[in-house]
Amino acid sequence: MRVTQGMLSNNMLRNLMNSNDKMGKYMDQLNTGKKITRPSDDPVVAMKGMGYRTELVKVEQFQRNTNEVHNWMDNTDAALDKATSALQRIRELAVQASNGTYSEEERVNMSEEVKQLKDHLVDIANTNVNDKYIFNGSQTDTAPVDAEGNVIFDPSEVKIEVSSGTTLKANVNGDDVFGGDPDIFEVIDKFTAKLDGDEAIDEDIDASIEELDTGINNIINSRAELGARMNRLELVENRLGEQEVIATQTMSQNEDIDYAEAITQLITQESLHRAALSAGSKIIQPSLVDFLR
Missing domain, CATH: 1.20.1330.10 (f41 fragment of flagellin, N-terminal domain)
Structure with a gap:
């Protein structure tokens, strides 16, 4: 299968968006102290929480x-x-x-x-x-x-x-x-x-x-x-x-987060996100303007 520059760019952007979503999830957890902020995040946790x-x-x-x-x-x-x-x-x-x-x-x-x-x-x-x-x-x-x-x-x-x-x-x-x-x-x-x-x-x-x-x-x-x-x-x-x-x-066990675990996950995700950005900047093919500098 032929891998084009467009495919590399699209995959990188999709992965960056997923990484952003995960960071947003961990930040929401730290802000609210809850594992989920809406039932769709985890229906099982939501239903048990209601009970x-x-x-x-x-x-x-x-x-x-x-x-x-x-x-x-x-x-x-x-x-x-x-x-x-x-x-x-x-x-x-x-x-x-x-x-x-x-x-x-x-x-x-x-x-x-x-x-x-x-x-x-x-x-x-x-x-x-x-x-x-x-x-x-x-x-x-x-x-x-x-x-x-x-x-x-x-x-x-x-x-x-x-x-x-x-x-x-x-x-x-x-x-x-x-x-x-x-x-x-x-x-x-x-x-x-x-x-x-x-x-x-x-x-x-x-x-x-x-x-x-x-x-x-x-x-x-x-x-x-x-x-x-x-x-x-x-x-x-x-x-x-x-x-x-x-x-x-x-x-509390069903809904509340473990702050130490959530902070560790957020820091880890931030490191992964920075690494992805760094790798992505090298994957994107330079344009003609870059050669004219």
């Missing part, structure tokens, strides 16, 4: 969900702690009032304190966090204890997905804490009436102490159950943290 990124986004969303569950549980636990303290104080007053040594005026003073503690418990039952009543189930826009003192707790559960196929109950049923037959507010009202000397109530104060003990035990049991769920939430958070690290590492 890894989707998995990472899911993990990050679950982490946001766990933060929401934490918000519910932490506020609920704090509210139950205050409710326990209030009921224990009412019980202390009931024990004091049961010995019969207090005067009528002192019992009235006790009654006033108990009424204030009841109002405090109503505020706790109506705890509102981020415009959500946390003790009223899914009816988070409605206060369970209204201005007239009517008590209606929605028993539905608030469940939030914290990982694939796993949901956690975020709330505590207000009826388990403040409800019962009678509910804790009725118990306190009866106790207050006894302190005020209401003769229509035949029961003595010892009966109120027993009912208050039941109310305190209800709160303790609810806090214990809530604590168990908080421990499980912590385990889920730890697992999500590990999944996030693994997904990030896998995505």
